[in-house]
Amino acid sequence: MNQFPVAIIMERRRLQNRWVDEAWEAVGVVPAFAGGAGAEGGAAPRRILAETDRDQWLVGGFVLELFRDEADNYFLNMSSPVPKVFVMWRKEGEIAAPVSVSASYGEAARWLDSGEQVDGIPMSREIADWVGDFVNTHYKPAPRKKVRRNDPLAQDRERGRGQS
Structure with a gap:
Protein backbone atom coordinates (compact mmCIF):
# COMPACT_ATOMS: atom_id res chain seq x y z
CA MET A 1 0.00 0.00 0.00
CA ASN A 2 1.44 3.36 -1.03
CA GLN A 3 -0.66 5.53 1.26
CA PHE A 4 0.04 6.65 4.82
CA PRO A 5 -2.63 8.65 6.70
CA VAL A 6 -1.24 11.71 8.47
CA ALA A 7 -2.34 14.73 10.43
CA ILE A 8 -0.59 18.09 10.24
CA ILE A 9 0.20 20.44 13.10
CA MET A 10 -0.03 24.11 12.12
CA GLU A 11 1.37 26.78 14.43
CA ARG A 12 0.56 30.46 14.68
CA ARG A 13 3.10 32.67 16.45
CA ARG A 14 2.17 36.16 17.51
CA LEU A 15 4.69 38.77 16.43
CA GLN A 16 5.64 42.16 17.81
CA ASN A 17 5.89 43.78 14.41
CA ARG A 18 4.50 46.98 13.00
CA TRP A 19 3.40 45.35 9.71
CA VAL A 20 2.56 41.75 10.58
CA ASP A 21 0.66 40.44 13.62
CA GLU A 22 1.34 36.73 13.18
CA ALA A 23 3.37 34.09 11.37
CA TRP A 24 2.10 30.64 10.36
CA GLU A 25 4.11 27.49 9.86
CA ALA A 26 3.56 23.76 9.54
CA VAL A 27 5.53 22.30 12.48
CA GLY A 28 4.56 18.64 12.56
CA VAL A 29 3.36 15.72 10.48
CA VAL A 30 2.17 12.83 12.62
CA PRO A 31 0.82 9.40 11.72
CA ALA A 32 -2.99 9.34 11.86
CA PHE A 33 -3.90 5.71 12.45
CA ALA A 34 -7.52 4.58 12.41
CA GLY A 35 -9.23 5.91 15.50
CA GLY A 36 -6.12 7.89 16.49
CA ALA A 37 -5.40 11.61 16.58
CA GLY A 38 -6.10 13.33 13.29
CA ALA A 39 -7.64 10.28 11.63
CA GLU A 40 -10.97 11.97 10.98
CA GLY A 41 -11.08 13.19 7.40
CA GLY A 42 -12.54 16.58 6.66
CA ALA A 43 -12.87 17.52 10.32
CA ALA A 44 -12.32 21.10 11.38
CA PRO A 45 -8.87 21.97 12.73
CA ARG A 46 -8.67 21.19 16.45
CA ARG A 47 -6.69 23.50 18.75
CA ILE A 48 -4.15 21.42 20.68
CA LEU A 49 -2.07 24.23 22.23
CA ALA A 50 -3.05 27.69 23.38
CA GLU A 51 -0.35 29.93 24.84
CA THR A 52 0.00 33.68 25.00
CA ASP A 53 2.53 33.84 22.15
CA ARG A 54 1.54 30.81 20.06
CA ASP A 55 -1.28 28.41 19.17
CA GLN A 56 -1.22 25.03 17.47
CA TRP A 57 -3.94 23.21 15.51
CA LEU A 58 -4.14 19.56 14.50
CA VAL A 59 -5.57 19.13 11.02
CA GLY A 60 -6.42 15.57 10.02
CA GLY A 61 -7.61 13.83 6.92
CA PHE A 62 -4.41 13.88 4.84
CA VAL A 63 -2.75 11.00 3.06
CA LEU A 64 0.93 10.84 2.21
CA ALA A 71 11.23 7.31 -6.57
CA ASP A 72 14.34 9.36 -7.49
CA ASN A 73 13.02 12.33 -5.51
CA TYR A 74 12.16 10.14 -2.50
CA PHE A 75 15.68 8.71 -2.66
CA VAL A 101 1.65 16.69 1.75
CA SER A 102 4.52 14.97 -0.05
CA ALA A 103 7.83 13.22 0.58
CA SER A 104 9.14 14.23 -2.87
CA TYR A 105 11.81 16.91 -3.27
CA GLY A 106 10.62 17.42 -6.84
CA GLU A 107 7.00 18.00 -5.91
CA ALA A 108 7.98 20.44 -3.14
CA ALA A 109 10.17 22.32 -5.63
CA ARG A 110 7.28 22.52 -8.12
CA TRP A 111 5.01 23.91 -5.39
CA LEU A 112 7.60 26.53 -4.43
CA ASP A 113 8.18 27.45 -8.07
CA SER A 114 4.45 28.15 -8.44
CA GLY A 115 4.49 30.53 -5.46
CA GLU A 116 2.90 28.28 -2.81
CA GLN A 117 3.77 28.29 0.89
CA VAL A 118 5.72 25.10 1.67
CA ASP A 119 7.30 23.94 4.92
CA GLY A 120 9.60 20.95 5.35
CA ILE A 121 9.10 19.01 8.58
CA PRO A 122 11.51 16.29 9.75
CA MET A 123 9.99 12.83 9.19
CA SER A 124 8.85 10.75 12.11
CA ARG A 125 10.51 7.33 12.43
CA GLU A 126 7.33 5.54 11.25
CA ILE A 127 7.07 7.65 8.09
CA ALA A 128 10.81 7.42 7.38
CA ASP A 129 10.71 3.60 7.66
CA TRP A 130 7.70 3.46 5.32
CA VAL A 131 9.27 5.77 2.69
CA GLY A 132 12.60 3.95 3.06
CA ASP A 133 10.93 0.60 2.29
CA PHE A 134 9.32 2.13 -0.81
CA VAL A 135 12.65 3.56 -1.98
CA ASN A 136 14.43 0.22 -1.42
CA THR A 137 11.78 -1.52 -3.52
CA HIS A 138 11.28 0.97 -6.36
CA TYR A 139 14.37 3.18 -6.72
CA LYS A 140 16.66 2.16 -9.55
CA PRO A 141 19.80 4.29 -9.99
CA ALA A 142 20.35 5.60 -13.50
CA PRO A 143 22.82 3.43 -15.41
CA ARG A 144 26.30 4.89 -15.48
CA LYS A 145 27.35 6.13 -18.89
CA LYS A 146 30.84 5.47 -20.13
CA VAL A 147 32.58 8.81 -20.48
CA ARG A 148 34.92 9.23 -23.43
CA ARG A 149 37.90 11.26 -22.47
CA ASN A 150 38.94 14.16 -24.59
CA ASP A 151 41.74 12.67 -26.67
CA PRO A 152 43.30 15.27 -28.97
CA LEU A 153 44.92 12.56 -31.12
CA ALA A 154 41.75 10.48 -31.59
CA GLN A 155 40.85 12.26 -34.85
CA ASP A 156 44.33 11.67 -36.26
CA ARG A 157 44.11 7.93 -35.47
CA GLU A 158 40.63 7.74 -37.07
CA ARG A 159 41.97 9.41 -40.25
CA GLY A 160 44.95 7.08 -40.32
CA ARG A 161 42.71 3.97 -40.31
CA GLY A 162 40.86 5.12 -43.40
CA GLN A 163 44.04 5.75 -45.46
CA SER A 164 45.28 2.15 -45.76
Missing part, protein backbone atom coordinates in the same frame (compact mmCIF):
# COMPACT_ATOMS: atom_id res chain seq x y z
CA GLU A 65 0.99 8.97 -1.08
CA LEU A 66 4.02 7.56 -2.90
CA PHE A 67 4.35 7.13 -6.68
CA ARG A 68 6.92 5.05 -8.56
CA ASP A 69 7.78 7.87 -10.97
CA GLU A 70 8.89 10.00 -7.99
CA LEU A 76 17.17 12.22 -2.64
CA ASN A 77 15.02 13.10 0.36
CA MET A 78 15.88 9.92 2.29
CA SER A 79 19.61 10.32 1.60
CA SER A 80 19.65 13.87 2.98
CA PRO A 81 20.88 14.46 6.57
CA VAL A 82 17.28 15.09 7.74
CA PRO A 83 14.54 13.53 5.57
CA LYS A 84 11.42 15.70 5.47
CA VAL A 85 7.73 15.68 4.74
CA PHE A 86 6.71 18.74 2.77
CA VAL A 87 3.45 20.53 3.56
CA MET A 88 1.86 22.99 1.16
CA TRP A 89 -0.55 25.34 2.93
CA ARG A 90 -2.61 28.45 2.27
CA LYS A 91 -4.02 31.14 4.50
CA GLU A 92 -7.81 30.84 4.49
CA GLY A 93 -9.52 33.48 6.56
CA GLU A 94 -8.13 33.53 10.08
CA ILE A 95 -6.30 30.20 9.88
CA ALA A 96 -3.60 28.62 7.70
CA ALA A 97 -4.90 25.42 6.17
CA PRO A 98 -2.75 22.59 4.84
CA VAL A 99 -3.59 21.66 1.26
CA SER A 100 -1.26 18.78 0.42
Whole structure:
Protein backbone atom coordinates (compact mmCIF):
# COMPACT_ATOMS: atom_id res chain seq x y z
CA MET A 1 0.00 0.00 0.00
CA ASN A 2 1.44 3.36 -1.03
CA GLN A 3 -0.66 5.53 1.26
CA PHE A 4 0.04 6.65 4.82
CA PRO A 5 -2.63 8.65 6.70
CA VAL A 6 -1.24 11.71 8.47
CA ALA A 7 -2.34 14.73 10.43
CA ILE A 8 -0.59 18.09 10.24
CA ILE A 9 0.20 20.44 13.10
CA MET A 10 -0.03 24.11 12.12
CA GLU A 11 1.37 26.78 14.43
CA ARG A 12 0.56 30.46 14.68
CA ARG A 13 3.10 32.67 16.45
CA ARG A 14 2.17 36.16 17.51
CA LEU A 15 4.69 38.77 16.43
CA GLN A 16 5.64 42.16 17.81
CA ASN A 17 5.89 43.78 14.41
CA ARG A 18 4.50 46.98 13.00
CA TRP A 19 3.40 45.35 9.71
CA VAL A 20 2.56 41.75 10.58
CA ASP A 21 0.66 40.44 13.62
CA GLU A 22 1.34 36.73 13.18
CA ALA A 23 3.37 34.09 11.37
CA TRP A 24 2.10 30.64 10.36
CA GLU A 25 4.11 27.49 9.86
CA ALA A 26 3.56 23.76 9.54
CA VAL A 27 5.53 22.30 12.48
CA GLY A 28 4.56 18.64 12.56
CA VAL A 29 3.36 15.72 10.48
CA VAL A 30 2.17 12.83 12.62
CA PRO A 31 0.82 9.40 11.72
CA ALA A 32 -2.99 9.34 11.86
CA PHE A 33 -3.90 5.71 12.45
CA ALA A 34 -7.52 4.58 12.41
CA GLY A 35 -9.23 5.91 15.50
CA GLY A 36 -6.12 7.89 16.49
CA ALA A 37 -5.40 11.61 16.58
CA GLY A 38 -6.10 13.33 13.29
CA ALA A 39 -7.64 10.28 11.63
CA GLU A 40 -10.97 11.97 10.98
CA GLY A 41 -11.08 13.19 7.40
CA GLY A 42 -12.54 16.58 6.66
CA ALA A 43 -12.87 17.52 10.32
CA ALA A 44 -12.32 21.10 11.38
CA PRO A 45 -8.87 21.97 12.73
CA ARG A 46 -8.67 21.19 16.45
CA ARG A 47 -6.69 23.50 18.75
CA ILE A 48 -4.15 21.42 20.68
CA LEU A 49 -2.07 24.23 22.23
CA ALA A 50 -3.05 27.69 23.38
CA GLU A 51 -0.35 29.93 24.84
CA THR A 52 0.00 33.68 25.00
CA ASP A 53 2.53 33.84 22.15
CA ARG A 54 1.54 30.81 20.06
CA ASP A 55 -1.28 28.41 19.17
CA GLN A 56 -1.22 25.03 17.47
CA TRP A 57 -3.94 23.21 15.51
CA LEU A 58 -4.14 19.56 14.50
CA VAL A 59 -5.57 19.13 11.02
CA GLY A 60 -6.42 15.57 10.02
CA GLY A 61 -7.61 13.83 6.92
CA PHE A 62 -4.41 13.88 4.84
CA VAL A 63 -2.75 11.00 3.06
CA LEU A 64 0.93 10.84 2.21
CA GLU A 65 0.99 8.97 -1.08
CA LEU A 66 4.02 7.56 -2.90
CA PHE A 67 4.35 7.13 -6.68
CA ARG A 68 6.92 5.05 -8.56
CA ASP A 69 7.78 7.87 -10.97
CA GLU A 70 8.89 10.00 -7.99
CA ALA A 71 11.23 7.31 -6.57
CA ASP A 72 14.34 9.36 -7.49
CA ASN A 73 13.02 12.33 -5.51
CA TYR A 74 12.16 10.14 -2.50
CA PHE A 75 15.68 8.71 -2.66
CA LEU A 76 17.17 12.22 -2.64
CA ASN A 77 15.02 13.10 0.36
CA MET A 78 15.88 9.92 2.29
CA SER A 79 19.61 10.32 1.60
CA SER A 80 19.65 13.87 2.98
CA PRO A 81 20.88 14.46 6.57
CA VAL A 82 17.28 15.09 7.74
CA PRO A 83 14.54 13.53 5.57
CA LYS A 84 11.42 15.70 5.47
CA VAL A 85 7.73 15.68 4.74
CA PHE A 86 6.71 18.74 2.77
CA VAL A 87 3.45 20.53 3.56
CA MET A 88 1.86 22.99 1.16
CA TRP A 89 -0.55 25.34 2.93
CA ARG A 90 -2.61 28.45 2.27
CA LYS A 91 -4.02 31.14 4.50
CA GLU A 92 -7.81 30.84 4.49
CA GLY A 93 -9.52 33.48 6.56
CA GLU A 94 -8.13 33.53 10.08
CA ILE A 95 -6.30 30.20 9.88
CA ALA A 96 -3.60 28.62 7.70
CA ALA A 97 -4.90 25.42 6.17
CA PRO A 98 -2.75 22.59 4.84
CA VAL A 99 -3.59 21.66 1.26
CA SER A 100 -1.26 18.78 0.42
CA VAL A 101 1.65 16.69 1.75
CA SER A 102 4.52 14.97 -0.05
CA ALA A 103 7.83 13.22 0.58
CA SER A 104 9.14 14.23 -2.87
CA TYR A 105 11.81 16.91 -3.27
CA GLY A 106 10.62 17.42 -6.84
CA GLU A 107 7.00 18.00 -5.91
CA ALA A 108 7.98 20.44 -3.14
CA ALA A 109 10.17 22.32 -5.63
CA ARG A 110 7.28 22.52 -8.12
CA TRP A 111 5.01 23.91 -5.39
CA LEU A 112 7.60 26.53 -4.43
CA ASP A 113 8.18 27.45 -8.07
CA SER A 114 4.45 28.15 -8.44
CA GLY A 115 4.49 30.53 -5.46
CA GLU A 116 2.90 28.28 -2.81
CA GLN A 117 3.77 28.29 0.89
CA VAL A 118 5.72 25.10 1.67
CA ASP A 119 7.30 23.94 4.92
CA GLY A 120 9.60 20.95 5.35
CA ILE A 121 9.10 19.01 8.58
CA PRO A 122 11.51 16.29 9.75
CA MET A 123 9.99 12.83 9.19
CA SER A 124 8.85 10.75 12.11
CA ARG A 125 10.51 7.33 12.43
CA GLU A 126 7.33 5.54 11.25
CA ILE A 127 7.07 7.65 8.09
CA ALA A 128 10.81 7.42 7.38
CA ASP A 129 10.71 3.60 7.66
CA TRP A 130 7.70 3.46 5.32
CA VAL A 131 9.27 5.77 2.69
CA GLY A 132 12.60 3.95 3.06
CA ASP A 133 10.93 0.60 2.29
CA PHE A 134 9.32 2.13 -0.81
CA VAL A 135 12.65 3.56 -1.98
CA ASN A 136 14.43 0.22 -1.42
CA THR A 137 11.78 -1.52 -3.52
CA HIS A 138 11.28 0.97 -6.36
CA TYR A 139 14.37 3.18 -6.72
CA LYS A 140 16.66 2.16 -9.55
CA PRO A 141 19.80 4.29 -9.99
CA ALA A 142 20.35 5.60 -13.50
CA PRO A 143 22.82 3.43 -15.41
CA ARG A 144 26.30 4.89 -15.48
CA LYS A 145 27.35 6.13 -18.89
CA LYS A 146 30.84 5.47 -20.13
CA VAL A 147 32.58 8.81 -20.48
CA ARG A 148 34.92 9.23 -23.43
CA ARG A 149 37.90 11.26 -22.47
CA ASN A 150 38.94 14.16 -24.59
CA ASP A 151 41.74 12.67 -26.67
CA PRO A 152 43.30 15.27 -28.97
CA LEU A 153 44.92 12.56 -31.12
CA ALA A 154 41.75 10.48 -31.59
CA GLN A 155 40.85 12.26 -34.85
CA ASP A 156 44.33 11.67 -36.26
CA ARG A 157 44.11 7.93 -35.47
CA GLU A 158 40.63 7.74 -37.07
CA ARG A 159 41.97 9.41 -40.25
CA GLY A 160 44.95 7.08 -40.32
CA ARG A 161 42.71 3.97 -40.31
CA GLY A 162 40.86 5.12 -43.40
CA GLN A 163 44.04 5.75 -45.46
CA SER A 164 45.28 2.15 -45.76
